[in-house]
Amino acid sequence: xxxxxxxxxxxxxxxxxxxxDITQIKGTGSQGRVTDEDVRRAAAALQE
Amino acid sequence: MVVGDFANEVDVLVVGGGPGGYVAAIRxxxxxRKVTLVDKGELGGVCLNRGCIPSKALITAAxxxxxxxxxxxxxxxxxxxxxxxxxxxMNWKDGVVKKLTGGVGTLLKGNKVDVIKGEAYFSGPDTVRxxxxxxxxxxxxxxxxxxxxxxxxxxxSLPFDGKRILSSTEILSLQxxxxxxLVVGGGxxxxxxxxxYRKLGSEVTILxxxxxxxxxxxxxxxxxxxxxLKKLGVTVVTGAMVQGGESSEDEVRVTAQVKGEEKTYAAxxxxxxxxxxxxxxxxxxxxxxxxxDERGFIKVDKQLRTSVPHxxxxxxxxxxxxxxxKASYEGKVAAEVIAGMPSEVDVRAMPFVIFSDPEIAYTGxxxxxxxxxxxxxxxxxxxxxxxxxxxxxxxxxxxxxVVADKxxxxxxxxxxxxxxxxxxISEAVLAIEMGANAEDVSLSVHAHPTLPEAVxxxxxxxxxxxxxxxxx
Ligand SMILES: Cc1cc2nc3c(=O)[nH]c(=O)nc-3n(C[C@H](O)[C@H](O)[C@H](O)COP(=O)(O)OP(=O)(O)OC[C@H]3O[C@@H](n4cnc5c(N)ncnc54)[C@H](O)[C@@H]3O)c2cc1C
Numbered sequence: 002x003x004x005x006x007x008x009x010x011x012x013x014x015x016x017x018x019x020x021x022d023i024t025q026i027k028g029t030g031s032q033g034r035v036t037d038e039d040v041r042r043a044a045a046a047l048q049e
Numbered sequence: 050m051v052v053g054d055f056a057n058e059v060d061v062l063v064v065g066g067g068p069g070g071y072v073a074a075i076r077x078x079x080x081x082r083k084v085t086l087v088d089k090g091e092l093g094g095v096c097l098n099r100g101c102i103p104s105k106a107l108i109t110a111a112x113x114x115x116x117x118x119x120x121x122x123x124x125x126x127x128x129x130x131x132x133x134x135x136x137x138x139m140n141w142k143d144g145v146v147k148k149l150t151g152g153v154g155t156l157l158k159g160n161k162v163d164v165i166k167g168e169a170y171f172s173g174p175d176t177v178r179x180x181x182x183x184x185x186x187x188x189x190x191x192x193x194x195x196x197x198x199x200x201x202x203x204x205x206s207l208p209f210d211g212k213r214i215l216s217s218t219e220i221l222s223l224q225x226x227x228x229x230x231l232v233v234g235g236g237x238x239x240x241x242x243x244x245x246y247r248k249l250g251s252e253v254t255i256l257x258x259x260x261x262x263x264x265x266x267x268x269x270x271x272x273x274x275x276x277x278l279k280k281l282g283v284t285v286v287t288g289a290m291v292q293g294g295e296s297s298e299d300e301v302r303v304t305a306q307v308k309g310e311e312k313t314y315a316a317x318x319x320x321x322x323x324x325x326x327x328x329x330x331x332x333x334x335x336x337x338x339x340x341x342d343e344r345g346f347i348k349v350d351k352q353l354r355t356s357v358p359h360x361x362x363x364x365x366x367x368x369x370x371x372x373x374x375k376a377s378y379e380g381k382v383a384a385e386v387i388a389g390m391p392s393e394v395d396v397r398a399m400p401f402v403i404f405s406d407p408e409i410a411y412t413g414x415x416x417x418x419x420x421x422x423x424x425x426x427x428x429x430x431x432x433x434x435x436x437x438x439x440x441x442x443x444x445x446x447x448x449x450x451v452v453a454d455k456x457x458x459x460x461x462x463x464x465x466x467x468x469x470x471x472x473x474i475s476e477a478v479l480a481i482e483m484g485a486n487a488e489d490v491s492l493s494v495h496a497h498p499t500l501p502e503a504v505x506x507x508x509x510x511x512x513x514x515x516x517x518x519x520x521x
Contacts (some may be wrong), residue, residue, distance in 0.1 A: 005397065007484030017391040031138065032457060034484060 019044035062190035067094020069364025070196030073380030080388035082096035111248035199365035205291035231316035239322035410474035413462030429510030485509035
């Protein structure tokens with residue numbers, strides 16, 4: 002079973018905008034929450 | 050195109066001005082698109098003109114009558130009969146509708162959306178013909194959003210006649226209170242309107258084909274409503290398969306097969322509320338190659354695109370939950386996709402609300418659904434009987450229930466039956482969308498005395514720490 006990534010609607014939108022798959026991100030927020038920063042970092046990694 | 054035919058060019062064409070279409074038009078305009086919206090009827094669609102708004106107006110009026118009757122318990126004596134002037138009530142309701150539809154018109158104008166009153170028909174993959182009162186013209190579009198909504202299903206054995214055999218549309222505008230009202234269909238529309246007319250003074254019987262009212266809704270929530278219906282004197286017949294009916298000068302008689310026995314029900318009017326079907330049949334969709342599902346709803350992807358990529362479909366016509374807020378949400382997504390944004394339908398908690406007595410509202414997963422999805426759920430229920438505000442409102446039947454993941458305490462679903470459940474569910478929607486856990490809700494201070502405290506305490510219960518509830 003794949004757990005739902007805990008992330009706010011705005012963070013999920015940001016992930017779409019930056020073209021990253023949020024389910025692939027390991028959240029660094031409390032209890033594994035994916036933060037905006039996590040999304041930006043993942044997007045930057047994709048750029049490299 | 051016919052020779053000599055002049056094609057008007059539009060950027061984004063929205064067909065239908067209901068809660069899906071008008072919201073889509075406004076969002077597309079906000080994002081800088083030139084938008085044209087066409088509707089053959091009144092702006093606001095079903096929801097404003099013959100759905101959500103008029104039904105809630107009637108429900109509120111009926112509830113007001115009920116409260117006056119029950120005020121006696123608080124020592125408020127009302128002498129004499131309570132008289133309901135139905136034409137005046139309908140007038141008031143129509144005024145509410147008019148204010149809102151007028152508001153939609155103003156908003157569209159303020160956003161520079163061109164509004165055409167006419168009926169649209171696809172003549173090709175990027176053209177529609179719009180027939181207005183005056184003429185018929187072809188419009189060429191770059192992108193199109195279909196938001197033509199749905200209409201009541203007719204029972205062939207009990208066809209609408211506009212006099213005694215009515216759809217939800219006509220029952221919302223009766224000028225005379227029926228002495229006996231028969232409701233065919235125990236879904237939310239039949240239940241809401243049946244309850245309202247009972248409170249206004251009609252004798253009401255509801256016939257439901259399955260073995261429970263509100264099929265598809267968690268039975269523990271429905272039970273509270275069934276109990277209240279009994280108290281109100283509404284007759285509920287389940288397992289009743291309607292065979293047919295006939296109306297005469299002074300009544301309508303409906304026969305039904307009830308658990309193998311044929312029964313006849315006489316009434317002044319019968320409301321047939323057995324479902325709704327999509328308005329896809331008179332649009333010329335076949336000429337464009339837009340695919341429908343087996344029930345006639347337009348197939349769409351996560352971005353609300355139909356099988357023809359520059360044509361989108363939203364709201365009732367696109368199937369799923371036939372709800373106004375779902376239509377509006379989809380309208381925004383479709384408009385954003387057209388404007389080049391990477392939007393898609395991403396809903397974790399769709400709220401479902403039934404304006405029954407008591408109200409029912411739920412979102413996210415039930416315990417059963419959570420188990421099916423592989424979670425190990427913990428369920429906590431808090432009764433409104435232990436909520437101060439509910440008692441001061443003399444309306445303490447029901448409960449708020451939180452379903453959470455045992456390990457992470459993440460909130461997966463919330464079910465509420467009770468006073469203002471329709472309002473209370475919003476906090477649950479936000480909690481689930483934000484990925485909140487039970488602790489987040491329980492650590493948020495809830496004003497006292499208020500109904501939302503019941504949600505907070507149900508969340509505390511997940512942690513085994515509700516204050517106004519003893520751990521079993
Ligand atoms: C009695 C009742 C009570 C309801 N209560 C609630 C409630 O409390 N909460 C809730 O969320 N939902 C409620 N609903 C459901 C809600 O009304 C619908 O989900 C909602 O209206 C769907 O919006 P829509 O934009 O998809 O379509 P609609 O509102 O159906 O609008 C479609 C519009 O398209 C127009 N149209 C159709 N075909 C054409 C054409 N060929 N050319 C031009 N125009 C066309 C129609 O004139 C109409 O205005 C209720 C419905 C009913 C019947």
